[in-house]
Amino acid sequence: MPTTKDACPCGLGPDFPHCCGRYLGTGVPAPDAEALMRSRYTAFVRGDEAHLLATWHPSQRPASLDLDGSVKWLGLEVKHHKPIDDTHAEVEFVARSRVQGRGQRLYERSRFVREHGHWFYVDGDILS
Template identity: 75%
Template sequence: MPTNPNPCPCGRAPGFSDCCGRYLGTGAPAPDAESLMRSRYTAFVLGDVGYLQATWHASHRAPLLELDGGVKWLGLEVKRHTVIDADHAEVEFVARSRIQGRGQRLHERSRFVRENGHWFYVDGDILP
């Protein structure tokens, strides 16, 4: 069986267009907080600042977002997706990267809110 030439960086589905590609650049809302978190990871991998800004809740959104072009994203592991209620959720994840040849690990518990049918990243706590 041939491998997909365009796998999704988030690791959930074999093809980008069947996974995070459904949300990036289309305006289609992610159906849940985990899907939004995965699509935001993919946006970091692809350098899609517009998507990151658009999916960041206005109450915490950075006025200017510049990505470090020296980061090589290596993978994502979703540890937990906790639905708090219909409009609030948390996602715990570990994202691995390499910066100037050194391995990095970001372990975060992120908070999400849904408004008008769209999920937004609010903020998160860095975990050990």
Template identity: 80%
Template sequence: MKEVCPCGRHAAFDDCCGRFLGTGVPAPDAESLMRSRYTAFVRGDAAHLMATWHVSTRPASLELEEGVKWLGLEVKRHSPVDGTHAEVEFVARSRLQGRGQRLHERSRFVREDGHWLYVDGDLL
């Protein structure tokens, strides 16, 4: 039985976000990149998060918080602005030390050299 991708698309991991994590294959759109970044958080893949973060806002290093259990992702809206800019609104649910958490964000993405990159976001 194939592993189901945690991004919420109800597809096999290898056929979904697994195509982008650690492969260098670019996501075809901002929503797919955002879903792959969520999956990277679920799998503890800081390298993918750093590689898909725009250099203008990327931190020098990234320490993922231990003990976070990611519970689900809901994409509310994917809004292409133009051919190289897009926004994705999403809600990601998690649990840390028994406490439920909800991250509702509108993220901004830019496409450079054929690769979508996360720039920043606003908490909603």
């Protein structure tokens, strides 16, 4: 597991505390949907189920998560961040991983909603 001194897994910041670390486990809301998306990717890398559940909209949130610790996350590329209005946005991204030695790529357009000053992941469409 990465330490807090490592570069941020999302690929944007020079180090975790000054990038996604501001949002994971702190209660500080991400300023926009892209920052939330990056923090959620980082939570997957770090195995932070609490952050994933806390940032999932209650209408779609699963009761629990069972993250596969054998997944090696390799990188995130945010293709597009599209604010729709003050409370809705979409983020298109590619997340690369390796599972049992095989490279995988998740290409998704995710939908986010802002409620009471906090952005939440709602759902997404897998793209090819």
